[in-house]
Amino acid sequence: MALTYETIQTYIATSSVSDITFSSIPATYTDLIIKGSARCSVTNSNYGYWVLTLNSTSADYQFTRVIGYVNGIDSNGDTTNPMYVGSNTEFTGWTSNTFSNVELYILDYAGANPKPINFDGIIENNSQSSEKAFQEINNARWNNTAAITSIKIAPGTGSFVTNTRITLYGILKTP
């Protein structure tokens, strides 16, 4: 149980932006949580990933994921650099004014061990005809021992649209 759950920073897009980077992250917490409400400017859901880049490093990522579609489920795993952590950004052409709901939990981000990352996200698209991902759970790892001081989040392509909101929280588990 977290003793503290503090907002470090929130960014709300007032215009479209290609990516959002939280820099100079203090090492004073135990874990980090990122919560996002996002929509991107592209029409093709093949591009709707959240691409995560830690410390500007494009290496050492791996993941396993479970995806729920309209008509079934699927699972897979891979190593990609940088890492994509879920096709959970709303797209142009999907239900108007809907935003995905995403949470990333990064354990022991300031420690000297590889960093486990939990991801879950849901897309709202009010249609039964789409085969695209609606929800996803992703267990990932950044196999790097450096303390995380910056986190860059981007859609696979295009931009996050106005009113996309991303908040970085610090979790402190010990007094």
Added chain:
Amino acid sequence: MPTKVIVDCTTGISTEVELTAEEIADAEASAQKFAALRAKEEAEAQAKAEAKASALVKLQELGLTEDEAKALIG
């Protein structure tokens, strides 16, 4: 010109910066890579679904009920 945002967690200051030509090229390369990955995933999922449907038919031809066949292949 596309812009990126850098949120400094120490100062709380958010700065919008125009992407360089190199960053735009990187983003385009990344997009192509992820589109290819996604297409591969969808193709694999489709192949899996088709194999499952085929197995279901063949099991029923062997005399199993649909429920029995589904219980076998999950």
